Each structure stands twice: as structure tokens, then as C-alpha cells.
Amino acid sequence: MKYFSIAIDGPAGAGKSTIAKIIAKKLSFIYVDTGAMYRAMALYFIRNNIMADDKDKIEEACNLVDISIEYMDGEQQIILNGENVTGLIRTEEVGNMASACSVYSKVRLKLVELQRSLAEKSNVVMDGRDIGTYVLPNANLKIYLTASSKERAKRRYLELINKGISADIDNIEKDIIDRDNRDMNREFAPLKQAEDAIVIDSSNMTIDEVADSIIKYYEKSVK
Structure with missing residues (x-):
């Protein structure tokens, strides 16, 4: 049986994860949160006091990390070495570490194998930075989802404020721009738009408008 894969790439804060989850639910696909997998890896590094620029220790630690995905009540759970860390990986610190350590090929290769395996066994929606260009180059549908840095910073700012966390929108935008530069200029599998994406x-669309647009592309592709 041939399974269908949807790859959604784009910069930080573009809404990839939110959109991918909606699409997966509407189409009854499995949502694979690749960003969460990298965040789980980053959490392990932080917990073990490994610095982002310490390549040797990071590569050594990769051999000690096991990351898996489970579903509980229809919700994806990220398991790090047997511990459910789903509620611990969405901080700015973890996000920045995930971006910084993802430049190392050993980190990425360890996770890519699992991601490809999932796509071979199920209909999947996968989001990240290099899904359509590297992880799933033969994905049936590729989307490059983007938004202005100001709009992405505004979304993140409101998200933090709504959680009762103080934030500076200018600093958030600076972090986003810095992360974009790292992701786009890393040596291994950089963030870029796939030719067929x-x-x-x-920037000026609602979440539902974006999701509906992608589902229409899906419906067109399967006809």
C-alpha cells in the first residue's frame, strides 16, 4: 500500500505545527512533529549541561538519547529516554538550543531515520525546516509556509503574554531573525524552499484559511 505524505517547511513561528496538526486531524493522518523531536534532544543537552558549541560532547550524547512518539487520547506525546517530556520542550531556551544543535549532522541523522520510517508505515503530515528537501524528498505534497518576521514575533509575543509570561516583542523578533539566519545558512540540510513546493x-491569513488552502491542494493532488 502506498502511503501519502505531506511535507510542510518554513521558518520559525510561521505556524507550521499548528497547521500540520489541524490537517492531520481533518485527514486522519499521523502528525509527526519533527521540531518537538529536536526540542527533546535539546532538552537532554541542557539537562546535562552540554553547550551548543561543544560538537564533540553533543555527538557523543546522541548515542545516549532515545526519542519516540506515542499517542494518548489522540494527542502526540514525545518520549525522551522513557520520560514523557511533551510539556517541557516549548520554552524559548529549549527552542534556541534545538536550532543551535540542529546544525550538527549526527543530531539530524539520528532523527531522520525515525521520521522516514514513520512515513513508510502511515499517511503522515510532517513539518520542519528540511522535510521536503531532505527528510522526505519524495513527499506527495510539499508546502513552504512563511510569514514576515514582525508577524511571527507578534504571534509568539501574544502566545507568551496569554500564558502570563512577560516578553519583549523586539527581542523576540531579533531571536527569530537570528534563528532564520542559522537555519538558512547551516551546512547540513539548510532551510530552503523545495523546487516543487x-x-x-x-502573514494575512487565519489559521483556518491556511489549513483549508492546503487541504484543497491535497484534494487536487489525489484526484
Whole structure:
């Protein structure tokens, strides 16, 4: 049986994870949160006091990390060495570490194998930085989802404020721009638009509008 894969790439804060989850639910696909997998790896590094620029220790630690995905009540759970860390990986510190350590090929190769395996066994929606270009180059549908840095910073700012966390929108935008530069200029599998990807700029679109647009592309592709 041939399974269908949807790859959603784009910069930080473009809404990839939110959109991918909605699409997966509507299509009854499995949502594979690749960003969460990298964040789990980053959490392990932080807990073990490994610095982002310590390549040797990071590569050594990769051999000690096991990351898996489980579903509980229809919700994806990220398991790090047997511990459910789903509620611990969404901090700015973990996000920045995930971006910084993802430049190392050994980190990425360890996770890519699992991601490809999932796509071979199920219909999947996968989001990240290099899904359509590297992880799933033969994905049936590729989307490059983007938005302006100001709009992405605004979304993150409101998200933090709503959680009761104080934040500075200018610093958030600076972090986003810095992360974009790292992701786009890393040596191994950098963030870029796949040649056959459909570009969607969500700056002036609602979440539902973006999701509906991608589902229409899916429906067109399967006809």
C-alpha cells in the first residue's frame, strides 16, 4: 500500500505545527512533529549541561538519547529516554538550543531515520525546516509556509503574554531573525524552499484559511 505524505517547511513561528496538526486531524493522518523531536534532544543537552558549541560532547550524547512518539487520547506525546517530556520542550531556551544543535549532522541523522520510517508505515503530515528537501524528498505534497518576521514575533509575543509570561516583542523578533539566519545558512540540510513546493504566506491569513488552502491542494493532488 502506498502511503501519502505531506511535507510542510518554513521558518520559525510561521505556524507550521499548528497547521500540520489541524490537517492531520481533518485527514486522519499521523502528525509527526519533527521540531518537538529536536526540542527533546535539546532538552537532554541542557539537562546535562552540554553547550551548543561543544560538537564533540553533543555527538557523543546522541548515542545516549532515545526519542519516540506515542499517542494518548489522540494527542502526540514525545518520549525522551522513557520520560514523557511533551510539556517541557516549548520554552524559548529549549527552542534556541534545538536550532543551535540542529546544525550538527549526527543530531539530524539520528532523527531522520525515525521520521522516514514513520512515513513508510502511515499517511503522515510532517513539518520542519528540511522535510521536503531532505527528510522526505519524495513527499506527495510539499508546502513552504512563511510569514514576515514582525508577524511571527507578534504571534509568539501574544502566545507568551496569554500564558502570563512577560516578553519583549523586539527581542523576540531579533531571536527569530537570528534563528532564520542559522537555519538558512547551516551546512547540513539548510532551510530552503523545495523546487516543487507550494509557497503560502500566512502573514494575512487565519489559521483556518491556511489549513483549508492546503487541504484543497491535497484534494487536487489525489484526484
